[in-house]
Amino acid sequence: MSNETLTQSQFYDIYKAEVQSRAGEFTDFNEGSMHDILNGALSTCFNELSELIVSEFMKTFFDL
Numbered sequence: 546m547s548n549e550t551l552t553q554s555q556f557y558d559i560y561k562a563e564v565q566s567r568a569g570e571f572t573d574f575n576e577g578s579m580h581d582i583l584n585g586a587l588s589t590c591f592n593e594l595s596e597l598i599v600s601e602f603m604k605t606f607f608d609l
Contacts, residue, residue, distance in 0.1 A: 550595040556588035 551559075561584060565572055574580050 550599055551592070553588045553592040556591045557584050560584045560587060 561574055561580075564580065574584065
């Protein structure tokens, strides 16, 4: 069984695509912009959280 999760860069790309699809005028993702900072923080959190969830699930149900 594979325990692969999305990477931080994949979460970053998902957020960026979602923002641009909902409000195309908010496309400033240059380094240091508010969207870049928010996206970086959220993508890091989601990456860590998804790895924790998969790890705990594997330990609970598969004794790994």
